[in-house]
Amino acid sequence: MDSTAREHMHRRRANFARRTADSHAAFFLPHLRPGMALLDLGCGPGSITVGLAAAVAPGPTTGVDRDPGLPEGGHDITLVPADVHDLPFPDASFDAIFASALLQHVADPLAVLREARRVARPGAVIGLVDADWDGELLHPTNPVLQRSYELMRQMRAGTSPFVGKRLRSLLAEAGFERCEGYARATHHGTPDETRGIGEFTASLFGYPASALRMVTEGWATREEMAEIQGAWRAWGEEPGAFLARFWCEAVGWAP
Numbered sequence: 001m002d003s004t005a006r007e008h009m010h011r012r013r014a015n016f017a018r019r020t021a022d023s024h025a026a027f028f029l030p031h032l033r034p035g036m037a038l039l040d041l042g043c044g045p046g047s048i049t050v051g052l053a054a055a056v057a058p059g060p061t062t063g064v065d066r067d068p069g070l071p072e073g074g075h076d077i078t079l080v081p082a083d084v085h086d087l088p089f090p091d092a093s094f095d096a097i098f099a100s101a102l103l104q105h106v107a108d109p110l111a112v113l114r115e116a117r118r119v120a121r122p123g124a125v126i127g128l129v130d131a132d133w134d135g136e137l138l139h140p141t142n143p144v145l146q147r148s149y150e151l152m153r154q155m156r157a158g159t160s161p162f163v164g165k166r167l168r169s170l171l172a173e174a175g176f177e178r179c180e181g182y183a184r185a186t187h188h189g190t191p192d193e194t195r196g197i198g199e200f201t202a203s204l205f206g207y208p209a210s211a212l213r214m215v216t217e218g219w220a221t222r223e224e225m226a227e228i229q230g231a232w233r234a235w236g237e238e239p240g241a242f243l244a245r246f247w248c249e250a251v252g253w254a255p
């Protein structure tokens, strides 16, 4: 990986690492009890995982990700590099299973939830939180920003950016019961927040692998991507800029 790619990866990871159990798992924390064995699927940099681990301690916490990590500090958490479609655990291993912002990145979320169901003990609780690109509010907007959404959808083909609204139904289909769904909106409406999300979105169009793909697939030219990056940075500096999007949540229990 070259230095630009590494810088983009670090920026994306830093963005996820701001998430905590309080910010992204408040709906799930009331269901956790000390002594539970907890599994965080797609734990990423582990910033949410540590908060969940504190809620089930002294029960064991395991984080699974293709590239798992943990924040600084001594955390009693087992990290397992693995694919969430094929978990290296026996049936009925966990009392609580969690996944934040994972299912939007896979082609078949139901397959992942069936695997989660396999490793859930009888009575285990599962909590999911994920974005849904429907219903996003953006102000102000313009044709360049709108075009960036079109390209982002093309880039995400084969994944599930509209999974949020389906979480409750997918849990039921995977064999969980008493499933409930909720939603909250995240918002970017202060100068720091709009600058941050503007810069983050711009970086998606500067990420070397994405840029190369968009050009080689003939979806966009490098000039167009540079224009999109500029438009997102300019949007972030607009005094009235505002962006809000839905994050959907669901809980259910293994029979």
Ligand SMILES: C[S@@+](CC[C@H](N)C(=O)[O-])C[C@H]1O[C@@H](n2cnc3c(N)ncnc32)[C@H](O)[C@@H]1O
Binding pocket: 016, 017, 019, 024, 041, 042, 043, 044, 045, 046, 048, 064, 065, 066, 067, 082, 083, 084, 085, 099, 100, 101, 102, 105, 106
């Ligand atoms: C958007 S990040 C979310 C990280 C963390 N859960 C959070 O909310 O901050 C998505 C994570 O899912 C992981 N991931 C995606 N598909 C995966 C798969 N098939 N198996 C394991 N991990 C996967 C990625 O490596 C990434 O760390």
